[in-house]
Amino acid sequence: xxxxxxxxxxxxxxxxxxxxxxxxxxxxxxxxxxxxxxxxxxxxxxxxxxxxxxxxxxxxxxxxxxxxxxxxxxxxxxxxxxxxxxxxxxxxxxxxxxxxxxxxxxxxxxxxxxxxxxxxxxxxxxxxxxxxxxxxxxxxxxxxxxxxxxxxxxxxxxxxxxxxxxxxxxxxxxxxxxxxxxxxxxxxxxxxxxxxxxxxxxxxxxxxxxxxxxxxxxxxxxxxxxxxxxxxxxxxxxxxxxxxxxxxxxxxxxxxxxxxxxxxxxxxxxxxxxxxxxxxxxxxxxxxxxxxxxxxxxxxxxxxxxxxxxxxxxxxxxxxxxxxxxxxxxxxxxxxxxxxxxxxxxxxxxxxxxxxxxxxxxxxxxxxxxxxxxxxxxxxxxxxxxxxxxxxxxxxxxxxxxxxxxxxxxxxxxxxxxxxxxxxxxxxxxxxxxxxxxxxxxxxxxxxxxxxxxxxxxxxxxxxxxxxxxxxxxxxxxxxxxxxxxxxxxxxxxxxxxxxxxxxxxxxxxxxxxxxxxxxxxxxxxxxxxxxxxxxxxxxxxxxxxxxxxxxxxxxxxxxxxxxxxxxxxxxxxxxxxxxxxxxxxxxxxxxxxxxxxxxxxxxxxxxxxxxxxxxxxxxxxxxxxxxxxxxxxxxxxxxxxxxx
Amino acid sequence: xxxxxxxxxxxxxxxxxxxxxxxxxxxxxxxxxxxxxxxxxxxxxxxxxxxxxxxxxxxxxxxxxxxxxxxxxxxxxxxxxxxxxxxxxxxxxxxxxxxxxxxxxxxxxxxxxxxxxxxxxxxxxxxxxxxxxxxxxxxxxxxxxxxxxxxxxxxxxxxxxxxxxxxxxxxxxxxxxxxxxxxxxxxxxxxxxxxxxxxxxxxxxxxxxxxxxxxxxxxxxxxxxxxxxxxxxxxxxxxxxxxxxxxxxxxxxxxxxxxxxxxxxxxxxxxxxxxxxxxxxxxxxxxxxxxxxxxxxxxxxxxxxxxxxxxxxx
Numbered sequence: 035x036x037x038x039x040x041x042x043x044x045x046x047x048x049x050x051x052x053x054x055x056x057x058x059x060x061x062x063x064x065x066x067x068x069x070x071x072x073x074x075x076x077x078x079x080x081x082x083x084x085x086x087x088x089x090x091x092x093x094x095x096x097x098x099x100x101x102x103x104x105x106x107x108x109x110x111x112x113x114x115x116x117x118x119x120x121x122x123x124x125x126x127x128x129x130x131x132x133x134x135x136x137x138x139x140x141x142x143x144x145x146x147x148x149x150x151x152x153x154x155x156x157x158x159x160x161x162x163x164x165x166x167x168x169x170x171x172x173x174x175x176x177x178x179x180x181x182x183x184x185x186x187x188x189x190x191x192x193x194x195x196x197x198x199x200x201x202x203x204x205x206x207x208x209x210x211x212x213x214x215x216x217x218x219x220x221x222x223x224x225x226x227x228x229x230x231x232x233x234x235x236x237x238x239x240x241x242x243x244x245x246x247x248x249x250x251x252x253x254x255x256x257x258x259x260x261x262x263x264x265x266x267x268x269x270x271x272x273x274x275x276x277x278x279x280x281x282x283x284x285x286x287x288x289x290x291x292x293x294x295x296x297x298x299x300x301x302x303x304x305x306x307x308x309x310x311x312x313x314x315x316x317x318x319x320x321x322x323x324x325x326x327x328x329x330x331x332x333x334x335x336x337x338x339x340x341x342x343x344x345x346x347x348x349x350x351x352x353x354x355x356x357x358x359x360x361x362x363x364x365x366x367x368x369x370x371x372x373x374x375x376x377x378x379x380x381x382x383x384x385x386x387x388x389x390x391x392x393x394x395x396x397x398x399x400x401x402x403x404x405x406x407x408x409x410x411x412x413x414x415x416x417x418x419x420x421x422x423x424x425x426x427x428x429x430x431x432x433x434x435x436x437x438x439x440x441x442x443x444x445x446x447x448x449x450x451x452x453x454x455x456x457x458x459x460x461x462x463x464x465x466x467x468x469x470x471x472x473x474x475x476x477x478x479x480x481x482x483x484x485x486x487x488x489x490x491x492x493x494x495x496x497x498x499x500x501x502x503x504x505x506x507x508x509x510x511x512x513x514x515x516x517x518x519x520x521x522x523x524x525x526x527x528x529x530x531x532x533x534x535x536x537x538x539x540x541x542x543x544x545x546x547x548x549x550x551x552x553x554x555x556x557x558x559x560x561x562x563x564x565x566x567x568x569x570x571x572x573x574x575x576x577x578x579x580x581x582x583x584x585x586x587x588x589x590x591x592x593x594x595x596x597x598x599x600x601x602x603x604x605x606x607x608x609x610x611x612x613x614x615x616x617x618x619x620x621x622x623x624x625x626x627x628x629x630x631x632x633x634x635x636x637x638x639x640x641x642x643x644x645x646x647x648x649x650x651x652x653x654x655x656x657x658x659x660x661x662x663x664x665x666x667x668x669x670x671x672x673x674x675x676x677x678x679x
Numbered sequence: 680x681x682x683x684x685x686x687x688x689x690x691x692x693x694x695x696x697x698x699x700x701x702x703x704x705x706x707x708x709x710x711x712x713x714x715x716x717x718x719x720x721x722x723x724x725x726x727x728x729x730x731x732x733x734x735x736x737x738x739x740x741x742x743x744x745x746x747x748x749x750x751x752x753x754x755x756x757x758x759x760x761x762x763x764x765x766x767x768x769x770x771x772x773x774x775x776x777x778x779x780x781x782x783x784x785x786x787x788x789x790x791x792x793x794x795x796x797x798x799x800x801x802x803x804x805x806x807x808x809x810x811x812x813x814x815x816x817x818x819x820x821x822x823x824x825x826x827x828x829x830x831x832x833x834x835x836x837x838x839x840x841x842x843x844x845x846x847x848x849x850x851x852x853x854x855x856x857x858x859x860x861x862x863x864x865x866x867x868x869x870x871x872x873x874x875x876x877x878x879x880x881x882x883x884x885x886x887x888x889x890x891x892x893x894x895x896x897x898x899x900x901x902x903x904x905x906x907x908x909x910x911x912x913x914x915x916x917x918x919x920x921x922x923x924x925x926x927x928x929x930x931x932x933x934x935x936x937x938x939x940x941x942x943x944x945x946x947x948x949x950x951x952x953x954x955x956x957x958x959x960x961x962x963x964x965x966x967x968x969x970x971x972x973x974x975x976x977x978x979x980x981x982x983x984x985x986x987x988x989x990x991x992x993x
Contacts, residue, residue: 563773
């Protein structure tokens with residue numbers, strides 16, 4: 035794949051061309067920004083085939099500058115000629131001819147590492163990469179400690195370390211090619227281009243180059259070699275978001291930590307010099323070769339700030355096993371019913387109302403959990419009550435919707451459906467809207483308890499409808515989701531792959547709802563068009579809550595998800611120890627949710643971190659209700675709990 | 680309409696929507712309480728943008744567009760595509776809008792071919808999926824495709840088309856689909872989308888450019904970015920191989936909101952404040968677009984300039 039899109043004018047020398055009566059061009063090895071690199075034959079050795087590499091720099095500066103450019107070129111060529119390191123090719127000659135300067139150097143017969151990594155179908159072997167990295171640290175250390183003839187420090191910064199500038203020679207050793215002479219003369223770029231340099235450190239784009247920049251580029255190179263992810267086509271400086279071991283779990287934690295250290299944004303956080311990085315790599319090599327029986331990644335490398343670098347790549351997923359900030363949670367009060375509390379409490383008039391499987395609707399004082407009254411139906415109460423104008427409404431498995439006075443628990447009226455009611459009512463426009471297992475959504479007059487109309491769905495309706503001033507929205511157990519007007523006429527419908535038990539949330543004219551197919555859907559309330567869907571790994575029974583731009587919803591895959599409503603993509607997820615079929619409640623930057631593992635979790639909405647966890651004596655499918663900084667929630671252990679938020 | 684009135688009367692007296700609780704103490708804690716809706720019946724006052732623009736249309740999108748090769752480039756590599764549709768009457772259709780700005784790159788004629796192919800490809804794939812559902816009876820058994828997935832599949836198709844058709848070319852792309860008041864915007868590269876409401880100017884898109892990343896890392900300032908020698912270097916574009924990652928943004932647009940999409944030939948030359956001032960001074964969206972192109976050319980016009988402004992019905 036081409037990462038540079040600017041065309042290169044074809045000004046390359048042709049095979050057969052002879053420079054200085056000595057170097058016969060054989061082929062182009064590569065084309066760079068400032069000219070080509072050729073393989074040539076040195077004609078001074080008529081009886082032996084001696085190849086050289088000839089690097090060409092086309093001098094595009096205007097005539098007044100040309101002389102200076104040539105002088106700088108000659109000075110740098112002299113510096114390179116004075117270098118003596120096995121990884122640096124020998125310089126044989128340099129000369130100027132016309133508008134071009136040429137550098138003649140050792141021809142290395144091998145393969146550059148970019149080609150090498152592209153050609154290999156499998157991930158590269160860690161041991162080999164560590165070996166190359168040690169050699170590279172060695173040569174960087176040599177360059178960075180370079181001194182002039184009169185012993186003045188004159189560090190040489192390579193500035194363009196990357197796989198394509200590293201050759202693997204026939205002996206398996208790494209050689210540095212393409213010293214950056216040409217880079218000093220690069221003209222400004224014209225036009226939009228695709229592909230960044232990829233390996234360069236952030237500070238280099240401010241014009242800073244230092245030994246620490248070469249260390250970063252070495253880290254970037256190692257990252258590419260081990261992950262096969264080309265950084266030139268990834269977001270720049272995104273290495274910490276793409277940890278090595280995520281792409282290649284065979285890499286040891288120690289090597290990942292070394293690479294992360296080299297790749298720190300802040301030069302001061304990288305290795306202080308190439309020698310220090312080399313020592314870390316040598317220590318790693320010693321450990322892994324000396325202790326073959328040890329599984330990879332269990333040892334800790336004692337290398338100062340390596341741990342710090344590792345933390346910067348922490349996964350955005352957090353889990354229940356993390357240490358909570360507030361470990362002990364003691365309920366304000368506990369109220370015990372006679373059977374499981376599966377539905378969710380509602381708070382109003384200083385009272386908490388909750389239904390239980392003992393058939394009773396309870397009214398308990400919110401402050402201290404004292405029973406005020408209980409009202410008996412003839413069936414279990416799996417849903418939540420609704421309270422409106424001092425009347426509490428609740429559906430029962432006895433097929434009835436019950437309207438009871440909030441103050442005394444006195445029956446006002448009951449309304450019969452044709453099958454058990456396992457949903458929760460919604461009160462609006464002087465009507466109670468409630469679904470039943472008879473497949474109908476019923477509209478019942480709040481004053482009289484009489485039916486206004488009913489709408490036939492395709493299957494049982496077990497969610498609580500959402501309502502606007504002219505529409506109702508609800509799903510049913512076969513996956514249909516309906517928008518009907520307030521006279522019961524269908525406006526649009528949508529079908530999920532499996533049932534919709536989750537109650538829709540309406541925010542900003544968008545409906546959010548979960549489905550047993552594992553998806554969360556965002557639907558346009560006006561038109562029924564799906565804006566996005568978000569996939570979880572198990573059915574969703576939980577109903578969503580919203581906090582700013584974050585949609586919060588639990589799934590039977592044990593995760594609480596925070597989804598950005600603008601993109602439909604995950605912001606974070608929190609792992610509980612059991613299914614999350616309860617519906618979250620949000621207040622003051624904290625989201626509360628119950629789990630089948632028996633716990634109630636309090637999690638920070640900003641980052642998904644656990645704030646506290648309360649363990650009840652049974653599964654919690656009840657949804658929390660938040661009022662006056664108190665969380666009310668029921669459990670299968672028969673109890674209703676009041677917890678300090 | 681008579682029947683509707685009858686049933687409205689059925690539910691009188693019409694009061695503000697009440698949550699199923701007894702007041703504000705309960706509301707925030709109800710896990711599935713409805714969040715108060717924006718007042719859909721209200722209209723923005725004609726001067727809500729504090730501009731000389733006429734009030735927005737009551738029923739349809741108002742659109743202005745302008746495109747210019749600029750003062751330096753020999754040819755135009757930008758593409759501008761707009762589609763709007765409305766159906767009013769019994770069972771009205773939500774308004775449809777598709778707006779694309781793409782800025783091709785690659786030298787010779789590769790850039791203009793890449794951007795043109797991409798825009799056509801997106802429009803084909805998106806409209807093929809959307810139009811049948813949009814024109815179907817809304818109360819019938821309509822299968823409606825997912826809007827974000829429609830747009831993602833359309834951009835993926837555009838990417839494949841450019842990879843196959845112009846392997847050495849590429850293009851940026853900002854592509855906005857509006858159904859009713861729901862915007863779904865897909866974005867790759869450094870063309871930009873902005874939302875303008877009242878005096879609020881919001882950049883919806885994030886440039887996939889080197890300098891944008893350097894700014895986010897605190898390595899360079901806005902001013903340094905504006906003159907950085909590598910300011911035109913992108914790390915993501917359409918037509919660069921498989922697995923293109925696309926930014927997808929969905930937003931609900933309030934009545935009267937302006938959506939502006941433009942190529943870097945505009946935004947890199949004309950600062951946001953001046954764009955906003957041009958909108959305030961303009962007497963129509965078309966006049967605003969023309970004035971923006973002129974401002975970019977007055978600033979040197981080094982690149983092709985493309986702009987589209989869409990106003991939501993009021």
